Amino acid sequence: MLPIFERLEGKTAVITGGGGVLGSYMAKELARQGMKVAILNRTFEKGQKIANEIISQGGQAIAIQCNVVNVESVKRAEEEVLHMYGNCDVLINAAGGNHPEGMTTNEIFNMKDLKDEEIETFFDLTLHGFEFVFNLNIIGTLLPTQVFSRRMVEGKGNIINISSMSAYSPMTKVPAYSAAKAGIENLTKWLAVHMAEAGIRVNAIAPGFFLTSQNHSLLKNSDGTNTERTEKILAHTPMRRLGKPEDLLGTLLWLVDDEASGFVTGISIPVDGGFMAYSGV
Numbered sequence: 447m448l449p450i451f452e453r454l455e456g457k458t459a460v461i462t463g464g465g466g467v468l469g470s471y472m473a474k475e476l477a478r479q480g481m482k483v484a485i486l487n488r489t490f491e492k493g494q495k496i497a498n499e500i501i502s503q504g505g506q507a508i509a510i511q512c513n514v515v516n517v518e519s520v521k522r523a524e525e526e527v528l529h530m531y532g533n534c535d536v537l538i539n540a541a542g543g544n545h546p547e548g549m550t551t552n553e554i555f556n557m558k559d560l561k562d563e564e565i566e567t568f569f570d571l572t573l574h575g576f577e578f579v580f581n582l583n584i585i586g587t588l589l590p591t592q593v594f595s596r597r598m599v600e601g602k603g604n605i606i607n608i609s610s611m612s613a614y615s616p617m618t619k620v621p622a623y624s625a626a627k628a629g630i631e632n633l634t635k636w637l638a639v640h641m642a643e644a645g646i647r648v649n650a651i652a653p654g655f656f657l658t659s660q661n662h663s664l665l666k667n668s669d670g671t672n673t674e675r676t677e678k679i680l681a682h683t684p685m686r687r688l689g690k691p692e693d694l695l696g697t698l699l700w701l702v703d704d705e706a707s708g709f710v711t712g713i714s715i716p717v718d719g720g721f722m723a724y725s726g727v
C-alpha cells in the first residue's frame with residue numbers, strides 16, 4: 447500500500463471518466479489520501495457506484511453526470527463541484543476511448559482485403575468514427591480543462607491528462623485513437639507552457655497495456671486466453687505482464703503532490719513495464 451501524502455488531505459480532485467477502470471482506481475486512491483473526490487462520468491450510475499464505495503470506506507466523494515464533449519454539461523458539473531467542495535485543486539482527464547469505425551481489422555493493408563466484406567480496411571474508416579474518437583479524447587480533455595482551470599488561474603492548479611503508448615508510436619489497427627492520443631501529448635505541453643505563470647501544472651500519464659472493459663476483446667479471446675495481440679504486447683514488454691490499475695497510483699500521487707513534483711510540468715510519464723524503452727531486438 448502506498449504511503450499517505452498528508453498534504454493532500456482536504457483538497458478537491460475532479461476525475462472525468464472516474465466511473466471507468468483506470469479512473470475509478472485513481473478516485474479511490476485520492477479519496478484514501480483524504481481528498482474530496484468528484485467523479486464526473488457520462489453514465490451517472492457508474493460514477494455513483496464508485497462514489498458509494500468510497501463513502502462506505504469512510505472517504506468523501508460525489509458522482510456527477512457529465513458528458514465531457516458538451517460544454518454546458520461540463521459547466522454544470524463545475525458549478526456542482528464548486529457548490530459541494532469548493533475550488534478544484536486537481537483535474538484528472540481520464541475520460542477517453544476508442545470507436546470501432548476508427549479501427550482496421552488487419553495490421554497491414556493487403557489488396558485481397560478489399561474483396562472481403564468482413565474486413566474493415568483503411569477505406570472503411572468513417573468520418574463518424576474519427577470524429578467520435580477525436581471528440582472524446584481531445585475535445586473531452588480540452589473542455590474540462592478550460593472550464594475547471596478558469597478558477598485555477600486565480601490561485602493554483604494541477605491538471606493530469608491520460609495519454610497512451612499509442613501516442614509516441616502508433617499502435618496498429620487504431621489510427622483514430624493513436625492520432626488523438628498524440629494530440630493529447632501535444633496539448634499537454636502547450637497547456638503546460640501557456641499556464642506556467644498562472645501557477646497551473648499540466649502533465650500526462652501514459653499507461654502501457656492494462657486489461658480493461660474497452661480493450662478486452664482486443665486482448666482476450668472469448669475463452670479467456672490471450673489474443674495474438676496480447677502475446678505480441680507481452681513479448682515487447684520487458685516486465686512480461688499487462689499493467690494493473692494500481693501500477694498507475696504512485697505516479698499519480700507524485701504528480702498530484704505539489705511538494706513532490708512542484709517543478710514538473712509539460713511531461714508525459716510512461717507507466718508501461720518498459721514497453722517504450724524496448725526496441726524489439
Ligand SMILES: NC(=O)c1ccc[n+]([C@@H]2O[C@H](COP(=O)([O-])OP(=O)(O)OC[C@H]3O[C@@H](n4cnc5c(N)ncnc54)[C@H](O)[C@@H]3O)[C@@H](O)[C@H]2O)c1
Pocket residue numbers: 462463464465466467468469486487488489492512513514515539540541542543582586608609610611652653654655656657658659660661
Ligand atoms: N486500458 C488501457 O490499457 C489504457 C491504456 C492507455 C490509455 N488508456 C486511457 O485511459 C483512460 C481511461 O481508460 P479506461 O481503460 O479506464 O477506460 P474505461 O472505459 O473503463 O473508462 C472510461 C470512462 O469514461 C467514461 N466516458 C466515456 N465517454 C465519456 C464522456 N463523453 N463523458 C464523460 N465520461 C465518459 C466511461 O463511461 C467510462 O466510465 C482513457 O483515456 C484511455 O484511453 C487506457
